[in-house]
Amino acid sequence: MNLNRTIPVQCPKCATAYQVTVTVIVDTSHNPFAKDLLLSGQLNVVRCPHCQLESAVAVPLVYHDSHSAKLITFAPVAIGLNQTESNRILDALMKDVAKTLAQEQDTSYFFRPTHVGTMAELVHAVLAADGITAGMVEQQQLRSRLVMMFLQCDEDSLIELVKQYNSQLDEGFFQMLTVAIQQLVTQGNVEVAEHLTQVQQTIAQHSTVGRKILGDLALTDQKVQQVASLLNTLGDSPSQSALMQIVVAISDDVEQLHAFVGLAHPLFDEAFFQQVATEISAELAQQIREMKESVENHHRQQIKHRLSFLQQLIVDDDPERLMRAGGIYLDRLFMELLQQLQQTNTAEIADKLSQIEKIALKIMDARMTPEMRYLSQLLDAETDAQIHSLLQKAVQDFGVKFLGVLDDMAKAYRENGEGDVAEQLVVFRQIADTIWEQHND
Ligand SMILES: [Zn+2]
Known part of the structure; x- marks a missing residue:
């Protein structure tokens, strides 16, 4: 199954003509990453080689999820294809998808696909297929607005605001904060991530659910x-x-x-x-x-x-x-x-x-902080002597903060299903503990 097509496009700003590869089939079994791009508004976004303008290319595409038995066809209204032409393209794509299915699989849902005409509708339809309702999306948007508000105020007004919105600061809110911080770190926005982490601490200390989560x-x-x-x-x-x-x-x-x-x-x-x-x-x-x-x-x-x-x-x-x-x-x-x-x-x-x-x-x-650079060297180290000397330097440079970094990273790796790395970090933590104690004597 060919999930992509190479097509000619023209830059909307400088009119440069160039070729791009776009995704025409998003299938959760074959290219799950394309779904992530779709939901984050990055699918089929291209960059003009001349003026660097980024723009979304609208092409007919098919979204398929065999687990939830869901087929969505997207015929972008913006490009003005006539009905016959877009049906022809979408039919061909659906045939390609159908070929990859096992014979015994029930494919009756292929006869009643959901049709959408804009990218926003496509995103809503995909979320709906995953059981995420408009109400849940709205709640998420409300949480984002709260975070924006919290990020913009000083410590004193933050505490006031937290008390005022206490009832809305539930587990889902804290989960969203944690995900946002992880994303900021992976995108390289380490400074914003650190600021948000401090804000998260303050919110947690002054809200009912937050205090419970901290204890847990x-x-x-x-x-x-x-x-x-x-x-x-x-x-x-x-x-x-x-x-x-x-x-x-x-x-x-x-x-x-x-x-x-x-x-x-x-x-x-x-x-x-x-x-x-x-x-x-x-x-x-x-x-x-x-x-x-x-x-x-x-x-x-x-x-x-x-x-x-x-x-x-x-x-x-x-x-x-x-x-x-x-x-x-x-x-x-x-x-x-x-x-x-x-x-x-x-x-x-x-x-x-x-x-x-x-x-x-x-x-x-x-996107690595100096602490994480040490961590990466530690994981690559081959001898106990190397590990010991790296840990000694890290403890000297960052003090007790480095022990916290080891704990946080061990936790992150464990949650990521990489228990073996997590376990290695726990061993580092134990050695670092001993070094820290000797350091203080
Ligand atoms: Zn351009």
């Missing part, structure tokens, strides 16, 4: 640390009976179980589940099995998104622009997959990939 977070962190230290004492390949001892110790605490599965899931095999079932309970075995599946499924999704992103980058005429739009996926996992692809592809594609790699490194480096 501290408790969760503590529990995860406990599980990580338990696991660390077991070494690289712990025996099944050692794992069983941990399960027995933490089986009543769901949060500790989550941490345990996140860190140790590759070690769980059928024999392990059997032993949990016979010695503790079948319910617990099932619970751990489901947690393991969920962690691994999440990791697979992460890989799928990045591969789709990479495929889009390979065919795109302006990978640098696209990489800034998809900055959220530029991470260690992205680089690992990129290197794997380089080894298995033709020379031509490998060449394109090495250009992509250079740009990615440049973008990733620009």
Whole structure:
């Protein structure tokens, strides 16, 4: 299935004619990254090679999600295609999509697609297919307005405002703040991200739900640390009976179980589940099995998104622009997959990939804080001596703040399904603790 087309366009500002590759099929199984672009208003946005103007190219396209059995056709009213012509194009695209489906799959929804004529309608239809209602979108917009307001005032008026809007500062609000901060960091807006983090702290300390979340977070962190230290004492390949001892110790605490599965899931095999079932309970075995599946499924999704992103980058005429739009996926996992692809592809594609790699490194480096640069060197370090001397320097430069950075990053990696990196960071944290104590003596 060819998801993209190369078409001629003309710049609306300087009238330069040039060729661009645009996406004409957005299929959540084949190019999930295109859906992200669509929802963030970045799909088929191109940059004029002459005057650098960025503009959206409107082309007929098909959106397909086989999981929610949803097909949406987009015939942009703006380009003035007649009905027959746009039907012909959309029919051909739908046939392409249908060919990729398994024969036994129910395709009756292909006969009743949703038709839309503007990009805004397309975004609404996609959100609706995901079960996100207009009311939820409105609530999200209200939350964004609150954040904008909070960002613009000084500390004293912020506290007043937080008290005034206390009832609206719910868990969803704090979740949105956290996502916004992560996005700012990945886009390289480290200063705004830091400012927003301080604002978030103040809001959390002065709001009812915020205070509860702060307490919960501290408790969760503590529990995860406990599980990580338990696991660390077991070494690289712990025996099944050692794992069983941990399960027995933490089986009543769901949060500790989550941490345990996140860190140790590759070690769980059928024999392990059997032993949990016979010695503790079948319910617990099932619970751990489901947690393991969920962690691994999440990791697979992460890989799928990045591969789709990479495929889009390979065919795109302006990978640098696209990489800034998809900055959220530029991470260690992205680089690992990129290197794997380089080894298995033709020379031509490998060449394109090495250009992509250079740009990615440049973008990733620009958004790193000095603390994160240390972190990246630590993860690349090969000997214990290197790790020790890097940690010594970091603790000297940043003091106790660096310990907090290690905690935050360990948490971020764990939430990202990368338990092995998280565990490494916990080990760094323990060494750094010792250095910090000696430093203070
Ligand atoms: Zn131009």
